[in-house]
């Protein structure tokens with residue numbers, strides 16, 4: 001009743017059995033005066049083929065496909081008995097181009113909507129070309145259909161049969177009496193112009209004949225067969241069968257922690273293997289990366305990153321915040337020159353520019369060459385060590401040598417224009433990427449482009465920044481930097 005009173009709900013189907021008749025009568029009265037429809041109580045529901053079904057009507061998807069209920073046909077069908085509706089779905093599918101809509105009104109004495117209500121409704125649906133009715137002995141519902149026919153309210157062909165043997169003892173089938181006998185009902189329907197076969201077994205033939213007559217008369221163009229829509233398989237079942245993969249949100253080529261009990265792997269090697277067999281950090285990180293990390297770990301407290309971390313720590317910030325405030329300064333003036341140096345050196349060397357041409361070109365563009373120049377003058381120990389490592393271990397050192405030639409040229413201009421640590425790491429990694437033969441030209445360009453090499457500096461400098469942060473926190477001294485260099489150095 002609450003559902004019926006909702007302004008947006010027009011049809012209510014009641015599957016429940018045993019609804020008190022007085023309640024049903026109230027609902028019927030309300031529905032009638034408000035232009036709404038009640039299907040049931042005690043109905044299995046209904047189906048609009050290819051569109052919608054109520055409850056368990058028509059059963060499994062296999063049955064729906066078998067009975068062609070996945071697309072609309074030309075037949076409107078109404079029955080009292082839900083138990084018989086599946087049977088008739090199948091019969092109609094065999095005899096015609098299929099059902100447009102099928103309704104089971106339910107077996108109660110006072111159905112919310114009657115056989116004739118639905119027949120009249122079907123009569124107004126243009127897609128419905130003929131109507132099939134399956135009645136039941138007992139009740140008087142079929143007589144209201146006879147009335148409607150006699151009054152000429154129905155102009156579409158109706159095929160009907162009133163069945164005597166009821167599978168389930170419907171309340172509506174229990175009233176006796178001559179008028180309500182099966183023969184009387186079938187006779188009355190026949191007299192009113194309905195196609196009534198001689199037996200239930202002849203029903204299919206009668207439906208088929210009626211349908212074909214309409215086709216011949218041009219009143220029905222049988223609907224075109226369409227392939228049933230493929231229903232997607234249940235995901236969990238399909239995954240179990242190994243038929244599908246769910247899309248990956250994150251792709252990692254370096255480490256792996258799939259599954260609950262699976263141990264992490266680095267490049268396919270179990271983490272425990274690395275620990276048990278005594279491998280060090282250097283085996284996890286590439287040897288050359290390890291050296292770079294060692295060499296870039298710190299630069300003393302004056303460098304931008306260290307300075308920021310110390311200031312943040314002295315302001316009472318936690319370790320992570322202090323570390324991050326230092327890392328945020330990494331960029332073109334602090335550490336972050338590695339990628340830019342790699343870009344410019346690579347571009348110049350690949351284009352075959354002589355060191356002098358390269359430098360003049362940059363000068364013309366007004367770009368300071370990243371990787372060249374430092375406050376300290378010649379003889380940065382780290383630069384020497386890295387170059388020696390490359391010469392001893394790399395298959396080719398073309399970029400390193402080019403960087404050295406560039407340095408020779410710049411030193412002839414000013415004695416502080418040395419190849420700095422950023423410049424040497426940049427050229428070293430260019431040689432490494434090319435020398436391993438594991439990367440295509442495009443991949444090398446991508447690696448340089450994405451800022452990967454600055455990552456080395458981030459990794460290395462984090463160690464130093466954590467050191468400075470903890471040191472400052474241990475000292476517990478507020479920092480007054482006037483001038484900051486003096487304060488920092490004495491600390």
Ligand SMILES: *[C@@H]1O[C@H](CO)[C@@H](O)[C@H](O)[C@H]1NC(C)=O
Pocket residue numbers: 395396398399431434435
């Ligand atoms: C890249 O490596 C190959 C093989 O080691 C070498 O022949 C080639 O000269 C290298 N190119 C550059 C630009 O370093």
